[in-house]
Amino acid sequence: MIRLIKIELKKILTYRTFWVLTGLYFLSLIIVLGSLQAFLDNIVNSSEVSENIEIPHISLYVFPDIWHNLTYIASSRYSFKVILAIIVIMLITNEFSYRTIRQNIITGLSRTEFLFAKLEIIVLLCLGSTLILLVTGLSLGFLNTSGFSIMEISGKMEFLIAYFLELLVYLSFAMFIAILLRKAGLAIGLLLLYTIMEPIIRLSFPETIGKYLPLEAMNNLIHLPNTKLMKLMGIKFQEFIAFSDVVVAIVYGFIFVFLSWILLRYRDI
Amino acid sequence: MNELSFEVNKGDVFGLLGPNGSGKTTTLGIILGVISPESGTYSWFGNPPDDKTRKKIGAILETPQFYPYLSGLKNLKILADIKECKYDDIDRVLKIVDLHDRKNHSYRNYSLGMKQRLGIAGALLCNPEVLILDEPANGLDPQGISDIRKLILRISEEGTTIILASHLLDEVQKTCSHVTILDHGKNMYNGSVDAILSETPLIEISSDDLEKLFNALSNYTKIKSIYQEADKVIIMLDEDSNSADINEYLFNNGVIVNHLCNRKKTLEKHFLQILAQSDDKTY
Numbered sequence: 408m409i410r411l412i413k414i415e416l417k418k419i420l421t422y423r424t425f426w427v428l429t430g431l432y433f434l435s436l437i438i439v440l441g442s443l444q445a446f447l448d449n450i451v452n453s454s455e456v457s458e459n460i461e462i463p464h465i466s467l468y469v470f471p472d473i474w475h476n477l478t479y480i481a482s483s484r485y486s487f488k489v490i491l492a493i494i495v496i497m498l499i500t501n502e503f504s505y506r507t508i509r510q511n512i513i514t515g516l517s518r519t520e521f522l523f524a525k526l527e528i529i530v531l532l533c534l535g536s537t538l539i540l541l542v543t544g545l546s547l548g549f550l551n552t553s554g555f556s557i558m559e560i561s562g563k564m565e566f567l568i569a570y571f572l573e574l575l576v577y578l579s580f581a582m583f584i585a586i587l588l589r590k591a592g593l594a595i596g597l598l599l600l601y602t603i604m605e606p607i608i609r610l611s612f613p614e615t616i617g618k619y620l621p622l623e624a625m626n627n628l629i630h631l632p633n634t635k636l637m638k639l640m641g642i643k644f645q646e647f648i649a650f651s652d653v654v655v656a657i658v659y660g661f662i663f664v665f666l667s668w669i670l671l672r673y674r675d676i
Numbered sequence: 677m678n679e680l681s682f683e684v685n686k687g688d689v690f691g692l693l694g695p696n697g698s699g700k701t702t703t704l705g706i707i708l709g710v711i712s713p714e715s716g717t718y719s720w721f722g723n724p725p726d727d728k729t730r731k732k733i734g735a736i737l738e739t740p741q742f743y744p745y746l747s748g749l750k751n752l753k754i755l756a757d758i759k760e761c762k763y764d765d766i767d768r769v770l771k772i773v774d775l776h777d778r779k780n781h782s783y784r785n786y787s788l789g790m791k792q793r794l795g796i797a798g799a800l801l802c803n804p805e806v807l808i809l810d811e812p813a814n815g816l817d818p819q820g821i822s823d824i825r826k827l828i829l830r831i832s833e834e835g836t837t838i839i840l841a842s843h844l845l846d847e848v849q850k851t852c853s854h855v856t857i858l859d860h861g862k863n864m865y866n867g868s869v870d871a872i873l874s875e876t877p878l879i880e881i882s883s884d885d886l887e888k889l890f891n892a893l894s895n896y897t898k899i900k901s902i903y904q905e906a907d908k909v910i911i912m913l914d915e916d917s918n919s920a921d922i923n924e925y926l927f928n929n930g931v932i933v934n935h936l937c938n939r940k941k942t943l944e945k946h947f948l949q950i951l952a953q954s955d956d957k958t959y
Binding site for chain 1 (some may be wrong): 708710711731737740744745759
């Protein structure tokens with residue numbers, strides 16, 4: 408296990424494209440999360456409603472809700488996750504394009520080890536992202552809350568774990584697409600196309616099935632967070648993480664990894 | 677592939693010979709576990725194939741594949757990690773292929789010859805028991821080809837088994853102990869190189885008066901076969917006669933030769949002969 412991650416790290420630690428993309432991801436994540444409050448205030452202030460009604464100041468960065476808020480934004484299917492997915496796809500399709508996967512296997516890596524090595528990188532990316540979220544959350548939280556206890560701070564931290572899981576399953580999906588198509592352009596294209604198409608496909612299925620489509624299931628882990636603003640607008644929100652959602656996500660994770668393994672095992676390299 | 681079967685013994689230098697597209701790389705791909713055969717089996721060191729056995733094998737398949745954005749040294753470190761052996765060996769193999777000075781340059785900046793040499797270095801890493809080289813002379817200049825030949829001979833003396841795929845018949849002849857000739861995936865010949873080369877040699881003779889030469893030779897009793905080729909006459913002698921006898925006979929019959937030499941049977945002739953036979957069969 409350790410040997411595999413050492414090999415993978417050697418491959419990417421001096422790979423400039425990787426660092427540029429990863430840096431971009433983390434930077435944009437921090438910046439956007441930090442400016443959420445200002446963004447929200449802007450909307451509230453510029454809407455005409457606030458002139459007539461006293462809208463309570465909603466702080467997104469209050470412990471413990473901050474965890475839910477931050478993870479909700481960070482796991483939005485149309486934004487940051489996609490950059491990570493592109494990174495994963497790039498790392499894997501590079502091995503096919505340069506045919507280094509063939510050299511790796513000839514030299515003595517087994518196909519299963521290859522898959523595990525890539526999975527380990529994915530886990531590292533998820534850990535890194537979750538860590539960034541943790542640090543950002545703690546910083547913003549301390550800056551914006553007065554009087555806190557351990558209970559309050561860690562109140563909704565389970566959302567961080569849900570975030571980690573969601574990212575993990577999502578990136579396994581990206582890995583599967585990369586191994587399936589073996590070309591970066593095609594894989595990224597399919598990923599983006601599917602992301603856009605899934606809501607549309609969902610409409611043609613009854614709700615009971617539709618909510619189990621992969622991206623939806625993953626996204627379901629973290630729903631719209633509960634804020635008083637949302638209450639005002641009467642939108643449904645999520646108070647806690649549903650166990651069934653977790654199970655579905657984990658099952659999808661296993662499916663993607665298993666399918667990837669099958670593809671690797673039985674195709675010519 | 678068409679019902680190919682062969683066996684390589686420890687210490688052999690085994691050549692896989694054949695024209696382009698005959699299945700050499702496919703065969704090597706199958707025994708290295710990257711291509712799946714539709715039917716048939718293979719075994720390594722007497723055991724059915726296992727992922728771990730490849731760690732004892734050093735190989736290049738087709739062209740070497742390395743990470744272009746990494747240096748030669750880093751690429752070799754990755755290979756050493758996969759093989760689970762120490763980095764100490766890397767300097768040694770780099771010196772052998774004469775890439776030690778360029779080890780920190782990006783692979784993408786290497787010339788074709790350097791890329792090939794790095795591939796060979798990677799195959800040599802960690803002293804494998806078996807070396808598999810697919811067209812190792814690809815992209816090398818004559819000096820490089822000669823170096824590789826010397827390297828192969830030296831390594832085989834140390835006891836490493838070598839499987840070589842090539843279409844450079846001359847090289848195969850100089851280095852291999854056994855050879856399999858492939859054509860369209862079919863095994864056309866399988867045997868030792870010595871067996872081919874030790875066939876009775878031919879003698880080529882030329883004279884200013886070819887007709888007189890030909891007639892004189894036709895009357896010589898100890899000849900197995902005779903034919904004319906361009907400006908020479910080619911004969912195959914009986915076992916108990918040699919070129920000195922022919923020289924004496926011709927001189928005594930008034931024929932002055934201006935060219936007399938033994939033509940050793942070469943692999944090339946044998947190879948082309950075999951291919952010609954297979955062509956006849958297909959037509």
